[in-house]
Structures are given as C-alpha cells and as structure tokens.
Amino acid sequence: MSQVRARFSxxxxxxxxxLSVVSFLCVFPFIWMVLGMTLxxxxxxxxxxxPGDQFLVNWGKATGPYNLLLFGxxxxxxxxxxxxxxxTVNAMAxxxxxxxxxxxxxxxFGVFLLTLIMPQIAVILPLFRLISAFGILDxxxxxxxxxxxxxxxxFFLRQNFQMFPKEIVEAARVDGAGELRIFxxxxxxxxxxxxxxxxxxxxxxxxNSYLWPLITILSDKTKTLxxxxxxxxxxxxxxxxxLMVIITVSxxxxxxxxxxxxxxxxxxxxxxxx
Amino acid sequence: xxVQGAFQRYLNRSGWFFVAPAxxxxxxxxxxxxxxxxxxxxxxxxxxxxSFIGLGNFARMLNDGLFWHALGNNFVLMVIQVPxxxxxxxxxxxxxxxxxxxxxGLFRLILFLPAITSLVAYSILFRILLQTNGLANNLLMQxxxxxxxxxxxxxxxxxxxxxxxxxxxxxxxxxxxxxLVGLQNIDxxxxxxxxxxxxxxxxxxxxxxxxxLVPVILFSLVTSTSGTLQLFDEPNVLTNPNxxxxxxxxxxxxLYIYRQAFQVSxxxxxxxxxxxxxxxxxxxxAFIQIRFLGGRNK
Numbered sequence: 001m002s003q004v005r006a007r008f009s010x011x012x013x014x015x016x017x018x019l020s021v022v023s024f025l026c027v028f029p030f031i032w033m034v035l036g037m038t039l040x041x042x043x044x045x046x047x048x049x050x051p052g053d054q055f056l057v058n059w060g061k062a063t064g065p066y067n068l069l070l071f072g073x074x075x076x077x078x079x080x081x082x083x084x085x086x087x088t089v090n091a092m093a094x095x096x097x098x099x100x101x102x103x104x105x106x107x108x109f110g111v112f113l114l115t116l117i118m119p120q121i122a123v124i125l126p127l128f129r130l131i132s133a134f135g136i137l138d139x140x141x142x143x144x145x146x147x148x149x150x151x152x153x154x155f156f157l158r159q160n161f162q163m164f165p166k167e168i169v170e171a172a173r174v175d176g177a178g179e180l181r182i183f184x185x186x187x188x189x190x191x192x193x194x195x196x197x198x199x200x201x202x203x204x205x206x207x208n209s210y211l212w213p214l215i216t217i218l219s220d221k222t223k224t225l226x227x228x229x230x231x232x233x234x235x236x237x238x239x240x241x242x243l244m245v246i247i248t249v250s251x252x253x254x255x256x257x258x259x260x261x262x263x264x265x266x267x268x269x270x271x272x273x274x
Numbered sequence: 275x276x277v278q279g280a281f282q283r284y285l286n287r288s289g290w291f292f293v294a295p296a297x298x299x300x301x302x303x304x305x306x307x308x309x310x311x312x313x314x315x316x317x318x319x320x321x322x323x324x325s326f327i328g329l330g331n332f333a334r335m336l337n338d339g340l341f342w343h344a345l346g347n348n349f350v351l352m353v354i355q356v357p358x359x360x361x362x363x364x365x366x367x368x369x370x371x372x373x374x375x376x377x378x379g380l381f382r383l384i385l386f387l388p389a390i391t392s393l394v395a396y397s398i399l400f401r402i403l404l405q406t407n408g409l410a411n412n413l414l415m416q417x418x419x420x421x422x423x424x425x426x427x428x429x430x431x432x433x434x435x436x437x438x439x440x441x442x443x444x445x446x447x448x449x450x451x452x453x454l455v456g457l458q459n460i461d462x463x464x465x466x467x468x469x470x471x472x473x474x475x476x477x478x479x480x481x482x483x484x485x486x487l488v489p490v491i492l493f494s495l496v497t498s499t500s501g502t503l504q505l506f507d508e509p510n511v512l513t514n515p516n517x518x519x520x521x522x523x524x525x526x527x528x529l530y531i532y533r534q535a536f537q538v539s540x541x542x543x544x545x546x547x548x549x550x551x552x553x554x555x556x557x558x559x560a561f562i563q564i565r566f567l568g569g570r571n572k
Contacts, residue, residue: 015373022366023384026447029399030387032409045402047409089295096292100285105293115304117560119504121528122549125535125542126307126314149299179288208392210507215536226394233398234515240402247395254390262383265390266451 030251036244044240058241062249066242067220071228072249078143078224079206086148086202087195093149094157095183099169109158112151120211128215142216143224147206153198160194161187197267204254225250315550317543324543331547340521341548344530347434351526352502355438360494363446367453368483372475382454389448397511400440401427430523433513437524440508445501449494456490457483496563503555504528527552 036044039052062068097109127146136142164187172182188195210226217223225246232243258265318327335341366385370378388396403409404426411423426436460483468478506528513524517537520530535545
C-alpha cells in the first residue's frame with residue numbers, strides 16, 4: 001500500500017495499541033480456559049490467572065466420570081462419517097448439475113438453493129418426527145443422515161466445478177473412459193482445494209452441532225462433546241476444571257485445522273451458519 | 275439424428291446418476307419434512323394423541339404474548355448488536371488494511387480466532403466468566419468500578435448486554451474477513467488519485483471505501499440479521515439455563531419454540547406454527563438479499 005510508510009507516527013502507535021487491546025480481548029478467554037485446566041473448580045470461577053497443579057486431577061475427572069474419550073469418539077465418528085459420505089454425495093451432485101445440463105435438473109438445483117433460507121428450527125420439528133418414525137433416535141445415524149446432503153456444499157462445489165473445463169470431460173469420453181471414471185480420476189483430483197474447503201465446512205458444522213443432537217440424543221452412549229459440556233455446566237455441582245479440559249479438547253481439532261489450512265478453513269467457514 | 279438422440283439420453287441418464295444420492299437424501303430429509311409440516315400446523319397434541327384443529331394454532335399464536343415477547347427480543351438484539359458488530363468489523367478491517375503493515379497477518383489471525391469456537395463452548399466460557407462470583411465481577415470490583423457483584427446473566431438489562439457482548443466477541447472477526455476481502459478488491463490507484471486531489475483520510479473513507487464496500491456490508495447485514503433471527507445456542511446456554519422456563523429477558527423465538535416442543539408441552543403442531551413466522555421473516559430477508567445484492571452483481 002502506497003499510503004503506509006515506515007515512518008514513526010503517533011497515529012500508528014495508537015492503532016497498534018488499539019489492535020493489541022482488541023487482540024488481548026479475543027485471546028483472553030482461550031488463555032483463561034487453558035489455565036483453567038490446571039486449577040481447582042474454585043480457582044477457575046474466581047479467575048486465578050497463574051497455572052496450578054491440578055491438570056492430572058482435572059484430566060482424570062474429564063476422562064473418568066465425565067466420559068471425555070467416549071463423547072470425543074462419538075463427536076469424531078459422527079463428523080468424519082458425515083464428511084466422507086457428504087463430500088461423496090455432494091461432489092457427485094455438484095458434478096452432475098454442472099457437467100450434464102437438463103432443464104429438470106436445473107429446476108431441482110433451484111429448489112435446493114431455495115431451502116438454504118429455511119431456518120433450522122422450522123426443519124427440525126417435522127424432521128424429528130420422521131427420525132423417530134424411522135426408529136433411529138439416539139443413534140449416530142440420526143445425526144449423520146439428515147446432514148449428509150447439503151445444498152450449500154453442492155452450490156459451493158458446483159462453483160468450483162465450473163472452473164474445470166468441459167472439454168477435458170469430452171476428450172476423456174472420446175477416449176472411452178466411463179463417466180464414473182472421468183469423475184473420480186480426472187475431475188475430482190483437480191478439485192482438491194474445493195473439496196478440502198467443503199470437508200472442513202462439513203466437519204466443523206457437525207463437530208459443533210448442538211440443537212439437533214440436543215433433541216435426538218437421549219443417552220450417554222451417543223452423546224457428543226457439545227452436549228457433554230452443556231450438561232456439565234448445568235449440573236448441580238459444576239466440575240469446572242474437568243469442564244475446561246473438555247472444552248479445550250473440543251476446540252483443538254478445529255484450531256489445528258485452522259492453523260494448518262487457514263485459506264481453506266476461511267473459505268469453508270464463510271459458508272457455515274450462525 | 276438417432277445416434278445424437280441416444281447420446282443425449284446417455285448424457286441425461288449419467289446426469290441423473292450423479293445427482294441421485296443427493297436427491298434421495300433431499301427428498302427424505304428435507305422435502306418430506308417441510309411438506310409434512312403443512313399437516314402438523316393443523317393438529318393439536320394432547321399428550322400422545324393429536325386431533326385436527328384447523329387454524330386453531332394460528333389463533334393461539336396471535337394471542338401468545340410470550341411468543342411475541344420472545345420474537346421482540348430477537349429484534350432488540352438485532353437492532354443493537356448487528357450495527358455495533360458491523361461497525362467494529364469495518365473499523366478493524368480498515369485499520370488492518372490501510373493503517374498498519376507490520377504484524378497485519380498476525381492481527382488478522384487473532385481477531386478471527388473467536389470465530390473458530392463452537393457456539394456452546396464460547397457460551398459456556400462466557401457464562402463462567404460472568405457468573406456472579408466470577409472473574410468479571412472480581413476484576414471490576416478490584417478495579418473499583420463495582421461496589422458489589424452484579425448479575426450479568428440474570429438481570430433483565432445486563433443479560434441482554436451479556437448476549438450482545440458475547441455475540442460481538444464471537445462474530446466481529448468473522449465479518450471483518452469479508453470486509454478485508456472487499457478492501458483488497460478496491461484498486462489502490464483510486465486512493466492515490468484522491469491523495470493527489472488532497473482528500474483527507476477520513477474523506478477517503480466516507481467517499482471511497484464505504485461506498486465501494488456497500489455490497490459486502492449488505493451481505494454481512496443480511497446474514498447477521500438472519501442469524502440473530504434464529505438465535506438459539508447463546509440464550510439457551512448463557513442466560514436461560516432453566517430448561518422449563520418459557521420467559522426471560524433474553525428468551526428468543528427459536529428457544530421458545532424449542533422449549534414448547536421438547537421441554538414443556540411437546541405440542542408439535544403449535545411449535546411448527548410458530549416456526550412459520552420465522553420462515554416468513556427469513557424469506558423476507560432472503561428477498562431483500564436477492565433484490566439488492568443480486569441486482570448489484572449484474
């Protein structure tokens with residue numbers, strides 16, 4: 001930028017000061033949370049800001065009576081299966097919509113897009129009755145199946161497929177390649193960036209999902225991390241140190257993906273919902 | 275011609291093959307539930323049995339003060355929180371883009387960090403920080419700003435402020451990213467020309483930056499408004515922990531509907547009827563989005 005010159009000015013010092021204060025406010029809850037893992041419940045609430053020696057005790061509580069590993073596994077299983085199934089189904093659909101034009105499918109695509117404006121609360125009421133009629137309440141599938149197909153991910157991937165030249169598909173077809181082979185071996189490999197963003201989006205949406213699991217999960221055996229922390233903080237005696245362990249563990253995968261793949265991460269998040 | 279027709283049919287079949295799994299899932303888990311809700315709104319549940327009541331649910335809704343109060347809360351939060359957040363996001367984006375050079379990437383990363391938290395996780399963190407005997411009160415009392423602890427989560431006014439602060443913490447950096455992308459798309463030469471003409475920095479902001487960012491700002495405005503309209507996680511975790519309660523200072527429409535359907539009465543017909551109001555409002559917002567944003571892209 002031309003107007004940024006490396007000269008000293010009070011205005012710039014002031015800007016850095018403001019940004020530092022804002023940065024501190026952004027980071028502080030994370031620091032307090034990590035410190036909280038090493039403190040006893042009383043110190044967590046009071047807001048002790050020096051590390052304590054209770055980490056192993058808190059870890060023991062989180063993994064023992066509070067089932068961190070089981071709930072973590074449930075969350076991970078649900079998110080990973082959704083990503084694998086979802087990326088397959090949605091990438092296929094995006095490719096089908098983009099590379100094989102027909103009026104009927106274009107209309108269908110429009111209907112898909114229309115459902116993007118549907119508020120979640122309006123969908124989950126009838127959906128709950130359906131899932132309960134299927135007899136799959138309180139199973140992983142109750143959370144995976146309804147969120148495997150995503151109109152937004154199809155839309156997002158279709159935008160990506162538009163950059164993949166139709167001529168390549170036609171050339172491969174002339175060479176005698178089957179449609180499925182063209183898709184899996186030529187189109188998909190050239191779309192790694194888009195697929196990565198879509199996978200991150202689907203992973204985070206499921207990993208953080210709260211309202212739908214709150215309704216469909218009834219027992220500990222299928223409980224996910226957001227539900228686990230919610231019931232922990234609502235308990236009569238709150239085990240704050242253990243709770244901090246569970247929250248930190250739940251943030252770690254997202255943080256790691258964020259730091260490792262910032263660009264894809266932001267592209268993915270831009271599509272997630274409030 | 276016949277060969278051509280056979281090839282077209284082959285392409286059409288292939289197209290359906292690729293979209294089929296998504297279409298099946300869509301029909302079962304989206305289209306059918308939405309259509310079946312048309313049936314639900316005409317039913318009334320008493321315990322496990324339900325009966326036809328026609329438009330009775332709509333009549334009940336019109337007289338349900340608690341519901342309109344909750345929806346009113348959505349609007350209060352919307353009108354206050356969304357502008358504050360968008361203004362802050364805009365200020366930070368301009369600061370990062372025009373104001374500084376060193377550590378720009380680092381600040382951008384840190385300011386975005388709140389957006390990676392799950393809504394439940396950050397709501398819980400805020401709840402513990404703001405408890406009556408929590409860190410926020412302790413700190414404010416030590417600094418002499420408070421004489422005695424205040425009820426950030428329970429007092430009607432303070433609870434609303436809490437939700438506003440929490441939402442702003444969570445979403446400002448997220449919206450800032452959109453504005454930063456918008457700023458990057460503005461040709462630097464426009465500023466250089468303005469500089470030559472002697473325009474002040476403030477003048478440049480209002481004359482160049484702001485008008486050119488209008489589409490991005492509108493986009494943020496519509497998505498944030500729609501998000502606030504559906505607000506659920508924060509009030510449920512942070513300020514309304516009592517699951518059987520139907521009223522409260524920060525009760526929202528989505529939370530009220532959820533509690534009617536799953537905590538208090540399990541009357542799905544009535545809950546679905548109320549959800550139609552949110553659908554209607556979301557539809558209006560989407561219309562505004564297409565009308566104003568879609569038009570601009572042409």
